Amino acid sequence: MHAYSHSPRLAAYQTVAAHGGVAAADPHQLIVMLLDGALDRIAGARGAMANGAQAGKGQLIHKAVSIIDELRASLNFEAGGQLATNMGDLYDYCSHRLMKASLENKPELLDEVAKLLREIRGAWVAIPAAARGGRPQP
Numbered sequence: 001m002h003a004y005s006h007s008p009r010l011a012a013y014q015t016v017a018a019h020g021g022v023a024a025a026d027p028h029q030l031i032v033m034l035l036d037g038a039l040d041r042i043a044g045a046r047g048a049m050a051n052g053a054q055a056g057k058g059q060l061i062h063k064a065v066s067i068i069d070e071l072r073a074s075l076n077f078e079a080g081g082q083l084a085t086n087m088g089d090l091y092d093y094c095s096h097r098l099m100k101a102s103l104e105n106k107p108e109l110l111d112e113v114a115k116l117l118r119e120i121r122g123a124w125v126a127i128p129a130a131a132r133g134g135r136p137q138p
Contacts, residue, residue, distance in 0.1 A: 050107065094116055
């Protein structure tokens, strides 16, 4: 049993709640949700790693890498210029570190990536609503 095992009803509720949150979110909130999802998967992978749940660890890290791939795909390199390029490089670095953490069973690499993603999330959340062209985030 791994960190993301739930009763079927709870899992169904979480799926519906997540889809509802996505439907109501603006692009800024979607990025925050993706970062939160990656951080949740990394935390779950760390727990699975600590408990020797190799399959669960691998699945959670795979999901975290997939989320980071989505974050990378959301970058607008034309409009974002050097910042978008730097973010793309950082996302690549995070993905590689997660894969290395999985292969070598190194929780400190998970912690490194989680720290980077928390910093990105903090900066993203600090963007004023007027600068992101949307409504204030609740």
